[in-house]
Every structure is written in structure tokens, then in C-alpha cells.
Amino acid sequence: MRRTNIVASVVFILAVGIILALNPRNTIKVQSAFLGMVAPFFRTGSALRVRIDNYHKALKSLAQLEHDNALLVVENSALKTDNETLRGLEQENNRLRRAIGYEERSVFQLIPARIIARDSGTWWNTVKIDRGFDDGIDPDMPVLTEDGLVGKTTAVSKNMSTVLLIADETCKVAASVEGTREQGIVRGERTSTSSQPEISLSYLSKTADIKPGQKVYTSGVGGVYPSGVAIGVIKDFKVRELDGRATVIPAVDLTTLQDVFIVVGKK
Amino acid sequence: MIFFGILVAGLFLSLVAQEFIQPLAWLYGARVLLMPIVMFYGALALPYWGMLALAFLGGLMWDAVTVPVVDSTVEISLGWSILLYATLGAIMSGFRPLFQRGRWEIHCLMSGFFTSVIVLAEYLMITIRRGGLIFPNEVWWRVGGAGVIAALLSPFFFFTLNWLAPFVGYEIKPEQKGIL
Numbered sequence: 001m002r003r004t005n006i007v008a009s010v011v012f013i014l015a016v017g018i019i020l021a022l023n024p025r026n027t028i029k030v031q032s033a034f035l036g037m038v039a040p041f042f043r044t045g046s047a048l049r050v051r052i053d054n055y056h057k058a059l060k061s062l063a064q065l066e067h068d069n070a071l072l073v074v075e076n077s078a079l080k081t082d083n084e085t086l087r088g089l090e091q092e093n094n095r096l097r098r099a100i101g102y103e104e105r106s107v108f109q110l111i112p113a114r115i116i117a118r119d120s121g122t123w124w125n126t127v128k129i130d131r132g133f134d135d136g137i138d139p140d141m142p143v144l145t146e147d148g149l150v151g152k153t154t155a156v157s158k159n160m161s162t163v164l165l166i167a168d169e170t171c172k173v174a175a176s177v178e179g180t181r182e183q184g185i186v187r188g189e190r191t192s193t194s195s196q197p198e199i200s201l202s203y204l205s206k207t208a209d210i211k212p213g214q215k216v217y218t219s220g221v222g223g224v225y226p227s228g229v230a231i232g233v234i235k236d237f238k239v240r241e242l243d244g245r246a247t248v249i250p251a252v253d254l255t256t257l258q259d260v261f262i263v264v265g266k267k
Numbered sequence: 268m269i270f271f272g273i274l275v276a277g278l279f280l281s282l283v284a285q286e287f288i289q290p291l292a293w294l295y296g297a298r299v300l301l302m303p304i305v306m307f308y309g310a311l312a313l314p315y316w317g318m319l320a321l322a323f324l325g326g327l328m329w330d331a332v333t334v335p336v337v338d339s340t341v342e343i344s345l346g347w348s349i350l351l352y353a354t355l356g357a358i359m360s361g362f363r364p365l366f367q368r369g370r371w372e373i374h375c376l377m378s379g380f381f382t383s384v385i386v387l388a389e390y391l392m393i394t395i396r397r398g399g400l401i402f403p404n405e406v407w408w409r410v411g412g413a414g415v416i417a418a419l420l421s422p423f424f425f426f427t428l429n430w431l432a433p434f435v436g437y438e439i440k441p442e443q444k445g446i447l
Contacts, residue, residue: 002315004314004315004316005315005316007316008315008316008319008320009319012319012320012322012323012353015323016323016346016349016350016353019327019345019346019349020344020345020346020347022344022345022346024336024339024340024341025339027336027341027344027345028336028339030331030345031331031334031336031345034327034328034331034332035331035332038279038282038283038332041279041280041283042283042286045283045284045286045287046287049287117286117287118286118289119289119290119298121298121333121334121389122290122296122297122298122386122389122390122409122413123389123390123393124333124334124335126335128286140338154335154336154337155335155336162335164335164337168335169397170335170337170342170397171337190393190394190397190401191295191296191401191403191405191406191409
């Protein structure tokens with residue numbers, strides 16, 4: 001073996017040894033630094049993809065656009081009215097909660113984000129979003145859409161973050177089932193056979209009266225996720241040796257997700 | 268050195284590019300992995316020290332982008348990919364003489380096979396870590412699918428990079444005795 005190769009091997013082994021010895025905190029720092037470096041490339045790639053998509057959409061006819069616009073105007077008016085009504089109800093609800101000594105229920109403070117890349121690895125369900133430290137994002141912040149829970153942030157860099165989706169096996173969410181006192185843990189599957197991933201709700205009681213179609217919400221236990229966020233709908237319920245386990249269809253279509261909101265606090 | 272720089276840039280760009288390619292639903296979610304192809308070409312074209320440097324940078328980039336840290340727990344240690352890339356790169360390096368004689372087909376097949384090895388190694392590591400040795404058919408489709416796609420794409424990458432080398436004054440020289 002040539003001398004250069006021996007020196008290269010020694011340097012290589014030392015460098016790898018240092019990297020492998022990093023603790024999780026330093027690993028996160030390295031990941032954040034690297035994500036910060038690649039963020040401009042991801043943003044550019046994402047912007048390019050959006051432009052290509054928009055170009056195809058722009059090929060719609062003028063009549064079609066007019067029709068779409070008219071529908072959106074009507075929908076916008078209806079949503080404004082709904083919003084006003086709901087705001088009134090929220091105030092009334094908080095007033096009544098105060099009157100009976102309940103803690104006031106606040107709406108979340110949300111930051112919108114766009115998904116710029118998805119599923120980096122073969123075995124992990126993650127997406128990358130275009131928000132980071134600069135926008136007030138920290139690790140372990142809940143991510144959701146208007147339909148329900150998406151996941152939580154993990155590695156966060158200056159202006160890009162990784163979101164672990166609820167379809168991932170390592171993402172665990174405390175959940176409760178609508179209309180029952182049942183509580184359990186929702187987690188994803190290691191591999192999924194269907195195009196739309198399914199998640200499971202475990203540690204339910206064996207005698208639980210759970211039927212397909214019932215909704216599953218976050219219970220708020222654990223502190224990461226706020227309570228009352230929709231997770232999905234029960235598909236089936238099976239009794240196992242020690243507990244009951246339900247299959248849940250996520251409320252959010254995780255495969256076509258484009259825009260999300262990060263919960264950074266309460267208003 | 269310029270060619271080494273081109274390969275490092277190639278690793279980086281292929282890592283970014285593969286993020287924008289959707290997993291193939293018809294192949295049970297198998298991914299199109301471009302970075303390992305560039306890495307394996309580097310193992311053939313560069314001397315031993317260059318291969319190690321490329322494996323170090325490639326493995327580090329790969330782990331930094333793909334491996335999530337959940338609840339302050341690192342599922343796969345940062346740096347394990349470096350070792351895997353270096354090991355596979357060293358094997359590939361042994362086939363350099365055959366590559367220099369213009370025989371590419373074996374290296375393209377090896378590139379595909381080694382890509383599958385990387386995907387399978389990842390799965391084995393998370394399986395051991397999480398417990399429960401589960402090997403449904405989808406796992407084999409994803410492992411094999413990624414390899415087949417890499418093997419099919421390899422000739423294009425190998426040809427392009429080999430064509431580029433003389434333009435920057437790089438000549439692939441037999442630095443050491445290979446196994447063939």
C-alpha cells in the first residue's frame with residue numbers, strides 16, 4: 001500500500017470516528033448547518049417546480065378562468081360570513097368558560113409554510129418546509145392543515161425545517177376517540193402497502209366500543225400537540241392479546257400536501 | 268483537483284435533485300437514488316484517497332439530509348453512511364482496471380447492486396433499532412427497485428462524467444493493482 005493511501009486511511013478513520021462520536025445535540029447542529037447550506041437549492045428547485053405547475057395551469061382557457069373566479073368569489077364571501085359567525089361563537093364560548101371557571105381556550109398562532117421537498121429517505125416519512133429559525137420555528141412544533149394534523153418539526157435550520165409526518169413509525173401522538181373516553185397512541189407504519197398511508201391507534205381498551213367512521217383527535221397529553229386537532233377517521237378496530245388497536249385513515253392527504261401551518265403558540 | 272471538485276458538486280446536486288423525484292408508487296415507493304451513482308463513478312475514476320474523501324463527503328451529506336432526529340434520539344448515527352460508502356467504494360475501486368479497459372457493464376450492474384445494499388442496510392438498521400423484524404414484500408420491492416433504477420441510470424452518468432474528465436485535464440490512471 002502506498003504511503004499516501006496509508007495516510008489517507010488514517011485521516012479517514014479519525015474523521016469518521018469523530019463524526020460517529022457526536023451526541024444527538026451536536027448531530028442536530030450538524031444537520032441544521034447542512035440544511036441551512038442546502039436550503040437555497042431546495043427553494044430554487046421548489047420554485048422551479050411551482051413555475052412549471054403554474055405554466056400548465058395557465059394553459060386553461062379564459063372562460064374556464066372566469067368560471068373559476070366567479071366560484072371563488074362566492075366561496076370567499078361564504079367563508080367570510082362563516083368566519084365572522086365563528087369569531088362571535090369563540091368569544092361567547094370563552095365568556096361562558098370564564099363564567100364556569102374553565103381556562104380560556106385560545107386559537108393557535110400559526111405560521112404558513114410551503115413544502116419544498118418530500119420523503120428524503122426510503123424508510124422515513126418526512127417533508128421539508130421553507131420556514132426555519134428566522135421565522136420563529138423550533139424543533140417539536142406541531143404542523144397541521146385546515147383538515148388536521150400533519151406531524152411535527154424535527155431538524156430546524158435558518159430558513160428550512162424537516163417535518164416528521166404522522167405516517168412515520170417514530171411519530172407518536174396521544175389521541176382520543178370521538179364520543180368515547182378511549183385514549184391511545186397514534187403512530188405510523190414502517191412500510192405501507194397503500195398509496196395513502198394508514199396509521200394505527202394502539203393501547204385502547206379491549207372492550208372499547210369503537211366503530212368505523214368515528215373521528216380521532218389529539219388528546220393534548222404529552223405537551224407537544226394541542227388537544228382537539230383532527231388526526232383521522234377509524235377504519236377498523238381489532239382486539240389483540242393485551243389491548244385494542246384501530247386502523248386510522250389520516251384526515252390529511254399526506255401524499256399531495258403542499259401548504260401547511262406550524263403552531264408556534266397561542267394567540 | 269478540478270475533476271474532484273466536479274464530482275463533489277455532482278454529489279451535492281444529485282442529492283438535491285433526487286429530493287424532487289417522487290417515490291415510484293408502482294414500485295411500492297421505491298426511490299430514484301442518484302447520489303450513489305455519482306459516488307460509485309468517483310470510486311472508479313479517482314485514486315484511493317479521492318474515493319475516501321468522496322465517501323466521507325457523500326456519506327455525511329446523505330445522513331445530514333435523510334436521517335431524522337426524533338425526540339433527541341438519533342435513529343442512525345451520523346456517519347454510518349460514510350463507512351458504508353467507503354466499503355462499497357473500496358470494492359468498486361478494485362474493478363478499476365476493467366473500467367479502464369472500457370468494460371462498463373459490470374460497473375453499472377455493481378452500481379445498482381450496491382445502491383440496493385445501501386437501502387437494505389438502512390432498513391436493517393432501523394429494524395434492529397425499532398425492534399420487530401418485519402420484512403413484507405414492499406421492503407424487497409423498494410430495495411430491489413432502487414437498485415434496478417440505479418443500474419439503468421448508471422450508463423448515462425458514467426458516460427457524462429467520463430466525457431467531462433478530459434475537458435478539465437483529468438486522466439483516469441491505473442494507480443494501483445486492481446483485483447481484475
